[in-house]
Amino acid sequence: MLDFAQLRCFAVVAEELHFGRAAARLNMTQPPLSRQIQVLERVLDCQLLDRTSRSVRLTAAGRSFLPEAQRILRLAETAAYVTRQVAAGRAGVLKLGFTAASAYDFLPRLVIACRTAMPDVTLSLREMVTKDQVEGILSGQIDAGLIRPPVLHPELEAERALAEPLVAALPAEHPLAVRDAVALADLHAEPFIGYAPHEASYFHNLLVSLFAGAGIQPRILQQLTQIHSILALVRAGLGLALVPAAAERLRFEGIVFRPLHLAQPQPAEIHLAWRKESDVPLLAPLRTLLRDMQTPPP
Amino acid sequence: MLDFAQLRCFAVVAEELHFGRAAARLNMTQPPLSRQIQVLERVLDCQLLDRTSRSVRLTAAGRSFLPEAQRILRLAETAAYVTRQVAAGRAGVLKLGFTAASAYDFLPRLVIACRTAMPDVTLSLREMVTKDQVEGILSGQIDAGLIRPPVLHPELEAERALAEPLVAALPAEHPLAVRDAVALADLHAEPFIGYAPHEASYFHNLLVSLFAGAGIQPRILQQLTQIHSILALVRAGLGLALVPAAAERLRFEGIVFRPLHLAQPQPAEIHLAWRKESDVPLLAPLRTLLRDMQTPPP
DNA sequence: GACCTCGATGAGTCGAGCTCATCAAGGTCC
DNA sequence: GGACCTTGATGAGCTCGACTCATCGAGGTC
Missing domain, CATH: 1.10.10.10 (Winged helix-like DNA-binding domain superfamily/Winged helix DNA-binding domain)
Structure with missing residues (x-):
């Protein structure tokens, strides 16, 4: 030889x-x-x-x-x-799952930050709902996932990657559209487009607890899964909705977005989840990157 | 390591x-x-x-x-x-020089035979006059050359690769064109396009000795180097010429080719020449191939 | 709890490759 | 032409690495 x-x-x-x-x-x-x-x-x-x-x-x-x-x-x-x-985690491919909503604003920023901080790292991205991501992480189909909390599976670990405000999405002609901002109380008995309890349980539960805490009850006309479908109904004038701030990036014509004043200003979270005993070297630098993105240098 | x-x-x-x-x-x-x-x-x-x-x-x-x-x-x-x-001489590149005339018929046959017999061998071909080929072989620019004999340089060796007849090239309207064949005696005092004594010394000397042996003397109007230039003058009706049989492949319109009966039927030779101490493994198989091409199997 | 599977590890041996010394071929120089 | 130099090949002796064999220990299975 x-x-x-x-x-x-x-x-x-x-x-x-x-x-x-x-x-x-x-x-x-x-x-x-x-x-x-x-x-x-x-x-x-x-x-x-x-x-x-x-x-x-x-x-x-x-x-x-x-x-x-x-x-x-x-x-x-x-x-x-x-x-x-x-x-050493300075190069390679990391298979990363993400939910549709994170692609609006967070994912592009992540890709750019990754390319800058770790130019020899490739993110192999796949859109999957939270449940599929959990299975994908366990099966090794993806190395990590950007999912909605809480992450309960005992083999998984997770940490917050993003927290963002909710905003009110209103038809342009809606009376509240003239306001600079909206409060929860304004939504009482308003026609409202909500989230499906099972397929979009994260936002569903979030809104349920927000409404309960404020003691109000909007008139929920429809419950949908995808944010862009909800916005389509809003634009059609059927009602208003609460969506993560990133949805503004969809630039839906005929819809205005207004800040929603809440006790907790950034209630919508995305977490990074991974297998506890994962040996993927890129996990550590990715987590560092995500942490840096949440506390940008002055 | x-x-x-x-x-x-x-x-x-x-x-x-x-x-x-x-x-x-x-x-x-x-x-x-x-x-x-x-x-x-x-x-x-x-x-x-x-x-x-x-x-x-x-x-x-x-x-x-x-x-x-x-x-x-x-x-x-x-x-x-x-x-x-x-x-082992079963693969590789062999840099081979050749004269313009050998490209008419011999070289394509050689390339095809080589591709068939030694599919992993590449011939790197360069057209060069005999003198440049001799220098090229000595300097290593080419590994071997297809040149006109004799090969006299003490560091070179050579063997015949091809022997072919001469044919008479006549303007279509020439009186001899009606014949099936031509003899040297027919050329006496005929207007004739010959070869330059220095640049085309091989054919020049060959014809000189043929004419002397036959005791005839054509009227030599021009002496040129390249066969296709000679044929151009023949077509223009300036005279006739003697060319190697391969020149028929040029398919010059307005020219007819007639066999030339000679004591030695194939007086025009091309030899393969190479450096005596050459260690190019492809030389041996190339020589075998050339020998096989001269004695094709029945 | 006995047994089995499988990768890691320790002891002993053998051989590959290193160093040093030397040879042989073939130039150069006086 | 002979002494000398350069350079690659070769031989002897030695060292260290890699193999074999035996065994360990972790972690399953029955």
């Missing part, structure tokens, strides 16, 4: 065309260098170098083999380097 | 995910296999395999390194194979 040491010896001798100088460059003495070349020639079953005591020249086989040897050596070096980078 | 044995060990373990089976496939026992993997991990400064006494799994670094290791192993094998082929 071939041997990297032999390839390196051959490449250097082929460059220097002089065993003594080549041996010096290789930090060895001349006799073992001669023997390495001999072994390589025996392995390849052909002469690579024509040598007399006066000159060293490449044979046709040697000329053909030299670039291959150099290529293999380069590849080996690169592979070793890249592998070290991957192990 | 990396080691091919380690790469092979890692690749097989990564496939089997079992040290015992991998060791069997590698024709070794399990302890040294474990140690090879440990050494590789130390060289790469990271874990490639997560192993307990119950299971073996790839880490992220291992998943990243595996395809690289496989690629390097494949490359090494291919490089060794190709180099052996080159050394």
